[in-house]
Amino acid sequence: MTVYAQKTRIVIQSRVRFAGAVVESRWLNGTLWLRRRVSHPRVHRIEDFGKLGYGVHFRLTEPKQIDRRIVGLMREAYNEARRPRRAVFRLIAMLLLPLALSASGLRAQDSTPECDETSPPGARIQFQLPAGYGLVLERTTDTLDVEFICSATVRDSADSVVWKDSGFRTRQDDWTGKDLDGDGEPDAVIGVDTGGGNRCCWGFALIRFSPAFEVMARIDFLPFFANDDSGRVLIQQVVPFYDLGPDMASSPIVILVHQFRQGKLVDITQERCAKILGRTAAPRTILDLGPEWDEVTPEHLAASRQAGKPDYDVEQSRVAATTIALQQITCGQDSAAAEMVNAAWPPSETAETMVRFRKVVQGMK
Numbered sequence: 123m124t125v126y127a128q129k130t131r132i133v134i135q136s137r138v139r140f141a142g143a144v145v146e147s148r149w150l151n152g153t154l155w156l157r158r159r160v161s162h163p164r165v166h167r168i169e170d171f172g173k174l175g176y177g178v179h180f181r182l183t184e185p186k187q188i189d190r191r192i193v194g195l196m197r198e199a200y201n202e203a204r205r206p207r208r209a210v211f212r213l214i215a216m217l218l219l220p221l222a223l224s225a226s227g228l229r230a231q232d233s234t235p236e237c238d239e240t241s242p243p244g245a246r247i248q249f250q251l252p253a254g255y256g257l258v259l260e261r262t263t264d265t266l267d268v269e270f271i272c273s274a275t276v277r278d279s280a281d282s283v284v285w286k287d288s289g290f291r292t293r294q295d296d297w298t299g300k301d302l303d304g305d306g307e308p309d310a311v312i313g314v315d316t317g318g319g320n321r322c323c324w325g326f327a328l329i330r331f332s333p334a335f336e337v338m339a340r341i342d343f344l345p346f347f348a349n350d351d352s353g354r355v356l357i358q359q360v361v362p363f364y365d366l367g368p369d370m371a372s373s374p375i376v377i378l379v380h381q382f383r384q385g386k387l388v389d390i391t392q393e394r395c396a397k398i399l400g401r402t403a404a405p406r407t408i409l410d411l412g413p414e415w416d417e418v419t420p421e422h423l424a425a426s427r428q429a430g431k432p433d434y435d436v437e438q439s440r441v442a443a444t445t446i447a448l449q450q451i452t453c454g455q456d457s458a459a460a461e462m463v464n465a466a467w468p469p470s471e472t473a474e475t476m477v478r479f480r481k482v483v484q485g486m487k
Contacts, residue, residue, distance in 0.1 A: 140199045153178065155202070303338060346358040374444035423439065
């Protein structure tokens with residue numbers, strides 16, 4: 123088990139990240155990933171991720187509140203995290219926001235306060251943005267329009283509204299204040315959930331303030347921010363393929379990378395393929411397929427190639443092999459992808475599998 127310590131929080135990982143805690147002014151916010159819905163007096167919010175399980179959020183104000191029940195839930199989360207599901211690592215990183223990432227510098231949405239369904243009607247959270255602008259996240263007093271109960275409003279120094287959006291949840295991402303587009307000036311990232319609290323539908327406005335206010339880009343995926351070797355910001359995207367895995371929690375992925383070039387957000391995945399497909403040792407500061415390479419050992423591939431009806435271990439090996447092959451096709455490495463497919467599937471299935479993988483990748487474009 124590994125514990126990552128950050129400024130005001132810790133993240134705990136076994137095979138996957140399964141627990142974390144954030145220090146607030148009056149309490150400690152704890153989060154566990156569990157496969158079932160639970161109840162406890164200290165639980166204040168539960169996120170339902172369907173087949174992925176539940177994000178259980180609880181608040182503690184003193185150590186004695188960690189009773190036997192909470193200890194049992196911690197043990198349950200730990201035991202579940204030890205199960206050898208490589209693909210869960212990616213999807214939990216995408217969906218369980220408070221536990222998302224480590225102290226390595228790779229971060230998605232952090233624990234920044236947000237407006238959500240637990241916010242009191244009329245509640246307002248104010249943030250100072252660059253260049254004299256301000257952001258207000260506000261919970262509406264209208265309790266009927268539940269899909270748009272939270273708004274995000276940006277005002278200039280004259281208190282005029284320059285941008286506004288609303289949804290089920292709104293938040294300022296903690297990469298606000300970073301130079302996203304490489305012009306030397308701080309920018310902002312503001313997120314709006316238009317999916318009514320479901321697993322999908324977070325959208326993000328990437329905003330610049332100099333020389334004038336402008337929404338540089340709007341993205342409809344959960345961004346994973348990191349810096350490249352020169353310090354420029356990378357915006358990384360994980361694309362899951364639920365139809366290609368044995369279940370939603372074990373789904374292959376493709377990693378895409380975006381960066382601002384001359385003021386425009388462009389796909390630079392091809393430039394990053396060597397990094398993505400590399401076998402980088404932890405700690406990682408960018409997304410890569412190191413865990414998938416760890417799974418496709420010669421022994422695992424041989425067992426997969428010879429399997430009739432795949433068992434659990436073979437399924438996990440094929441999920442990893444699928445992820446690698448899809449990424450290789452995305453990166454223009456069809457021959458390498460064919461080698462991976464030939465190594466992981468019975469000879470009678472390889473041709474059909476490659477055709478299906480090529481169609482999937484083509485469908486992303």
